[in-house]
């Protein structure tokens with residue numbers, strides 16, 4: 001018992017454990033995640049729908065999206081961006097490994113008579129003969145990835161962007177990092193049954209890595225027959241560190257914003273969004 005409790009507060013090496021697929025594909029958790037995506041006001045999985053609507057208008061204008069444009073949305077979830085962008089005439093591809101979200105997105109496209117290519121797969125293994133005018137990675141999905149995986153993803157983006165194409169992504173800022181604190185929270189059916197349909201005790205251990213600007217929210221779910229762990233790593237960036245990382249991946253940042261709806265960049269904003277192009 002003591003050893004099991006000790007494990008809860010252990011401080012692993014940054015990104016040494018990867019449980020991200022568990023978070024999005026566990027049958028019970030993915031059901032909660034889809035409900036969060038589709039709730040217009042809740043923000044754990046997608047931003048609130050009023051923001052998403054503004055973001056789509058800004059993206060369509062900023063990248064002159066229309067029938068001639070090919071867009072790939074990495075981590076598209078249930079299609080909050082892919083559907084409206086396809087309605088604007090763009091030729092859209094959505095990639096996500098959540099089977100539940102992709103099934104929902106496909107159903108919505110069918111109902112609306114929209115032709116969207118959905119790929120249910122790990123985007124770190126994405127390969128296609130298509131080249132895109134715009135690649136998006138929205139809602140700070142770059143941040144849970146290890147440095148190696150972030151570089152791999154940038155390679156995939158570079159391989160699939162047209163020479164004049166754009167990459168749009170957002171990340172958590174160092175200003176948001178400064179607001180985070182270490183701590184342990186726990187409870188019976190912690191987070192209102194989010195982690196399991198069965199009876200359980202849940203722990204959330206938040207660990208800060210000040211040098212690396214990383215936060216780990218480690219969740220431990222204790223059921224009568226099992227103990228499961230979910231590691232939610234988040235890398236926080238300054239505009240400079242993000243630019244340097246994109247440069248190492250063959251990209252140049254051409255514009256910076258405070259969000260993916262075009263708000264002007266502010267260092268104190270919780271997020272940074274950038275538009276980047278491939279370096280020829």
Ligand SMILES: C[S@@+](CC[C@H](N)C(=O)[O-])C[C@H]1O[C@@H](n2cnc3c(N)ncnc32)[C@H](O)[C@@H]1O
Nearest residue numbers: 024045046075076077096097098122123138139
């Ligand atoms: C925070 S949600 C954002 C969804 C969407 N971009 C939005 O803003 O509504 C992250 C999404 O990325 C997907 N995802 C995370 N890592 C992935 C990976 N390695 N390959 C494919 N999809 C991934 C998850 O399944 C989830 O749908």
